[in-house]
Amino acid sequence: MKILTTVKRVTDPDMKVKIKPDQSGVVTDGVEYKMNSFDEYGVEEAIKLKEAHGGEIVVVSVGPSSATKEIRTAMAMGADRGILVETDAELDSDAVARVLAEVVRRESPDIIVMGKQAVDSDRNQTGQILASYLDYPQATFAYSLEVADGWATVGREVDGGTATKRVKLPAIITADLRLNEPRYASLPGIMKAKRKPLETLSPSDLGVDIANKVNVLLFEAPEEREAGEIVEDIDTLIDRLKNKAKVL
Amino acid sequence: MANVLVVAEHLDGKLRKVTLPTITFAQQTAALTGGEVHVLVLGNGTDAVAAEVAKYGVSKVHFANSPVFENYLAETYAPAIVKAAQAIGATVVAAPSSTTGKDVLPRVAAKLDAGMVSDAIAVFDDGGIKFRRPLWAGNVLTTVEVVTPVKVITVRTTDFEAPAEGDAAAVEAFDAGLAAPDNAEFVSFDQVKSERPELTDAAVVVAGGRGLKSGENFQMIMNLADTLGGAVGASRAAVDSGYAPNDWQIGQTGKVVAPDLYFAVAISGAIQHLAGMKGSKTIVAINKDADAPIFQVADFGLVGDAFEIVPALTEKLKGIV
Helix, strand or coil: CEEEEECCEEECCCCCCCECCCCCCECCCCCCEEECHHHHHHHHHHHHHHHHHCCEEEEEEEECHHHHHHHHHHHHHCCCEEEEEECCCCCCHHHHHHHHHHHHHHHCCCEEEEECCCCCCCCCCHHHHHHHHHCCCEEEEEEEEEEECCEEEEEEEECCEEEEEEEECCEEEEECCCCCCCCCCCHHHHHHHCCCCEEEECCCCCCCCCCCCEEEEEEECCCCCCCCEEECCHHHHHHHHHHHCCCC | CCEEEEECCEECCEECCCHHHHHHHHHHHHHHHCCCEEEEEEECCCHHHHHHHCCCCCCEEEEEECHHHCCCCHHHHHHHHHHHHHHHCEEEEEEECCHHHHHHHHHHHHHCCCEEEEEECEEEECCCEEEEEEEHHHCEEEEEEECCCCEEEEECHHHCCCCCCCCCCEEEECCCCCCCCCCEEEEEEEECCCCCCCHHHCCEEEEECHHHCCCHHHHHHHHHHHHCCCEEEECHHHHHCCCCCHHHEECCCCECCCCCEEEEECCCCCHHHHHHHCCCCEEEEEECCCCCHHHHCCCEEEECCHHHHHHHHHHHHHCCC
């Protein structure tokens, strides 16, 4: 089976984000980047699918040339080849989905597994928009996935519980927590990844106009919380919760 | 007319609470666009839900009863929402930023050739309609504009109040004319039947961290939560250590919560965790390390051994709440 998975290069979520003085974006100098954590679940699940069903894993990123690093990481984990659709533009989810739709049309994978959202832009849209453009069914927020007889059975994390949905392949699956435990790239894996094929395309090679439908005009820091009071003992804490915060 | 369409949510024949703040958002938006607020209720046997939602200051409620909508599927809900939006001339389509809203609205946006904003926390006119939304799990707020004529928005419902009740609006049947899809099937919905409220919905959350040292020790976190009628959460470190299940995780890669009262017990306060809870109204930190970063965001801090403090606090609260 042919599996397509996607990776986004994002700022390390364990680092504090700083906003540029002119509020046009966030400071990128000296910032560390890594693969979007939800995409790690997607890549791992793609590898598990290949282990169970055989086939090929194509890993795709839409982003700057530096995103080859995340593609190589996915290859070191087990993906077979990579495609970078290179652009330095900040794309909205719709533009990314339009680019990915063209890649899917070229590659015709049986299944697409991707992170449910990126931890930088936090939009949680790309998989669903991609499914809509391709007229594919979708199963978002997956915590379990089984493929048999041309259908995927997906356990989904939803408000108030869990849901199970079956989708006919080709379909889009977006990964949530609990789906798996992403493996680390092994040293032999990293060495092998260097020799795996990585194709670089531009959005125009794919015939995609990447104009955004949503523009970000201004970045602001939310109001900082100030450190409060260190209380002496439990009775003082209860008194403060009752009489000062009025939450008891 | 530049109307606003709200997609209502319901469960077990009752309107879900998240619909109400979404109506408030829609009212604020309609005031800026000069249109009306319409509500769409999809399901099978939705008459009571339609009648209920009609009381909240909206212009019209459209309800569709069909076996096709008996169980939620993005593949049937999306085309129905698209059809309704076009029929009423909606320039804004809004839904709660719930798992259903997040699942279906991007599909709707693509079909309407609309730009989409996730998790809107404000709408305002500043030479055109603008929206505010958080990124990086709330560490950054942005102002965004949607350049397409139709705009699709999920609403972070904790940032809007419920609207006042008024006269009931007209309720009208809506026929989406859809057949069941051949490429997607609903199998089951397993509702968590917990005595505890849902994490993202709870007024009180008690969360434990790696400092609790074992899963068994989370029992005292549960006892405190149950005493306060709250939900139980955990830091990523506690989840990674296997002390707590994944769906308890609060943080950037877990759930984002904003309760009235948040207890961080034996949690140091890594950025990843703060991102998921710093919107809480009142934060209490209990940690034996006086230098733990969690104290920098806590309204009230108690330095000491959680194993002594939490059981004693729980006992004292039992006499109060």
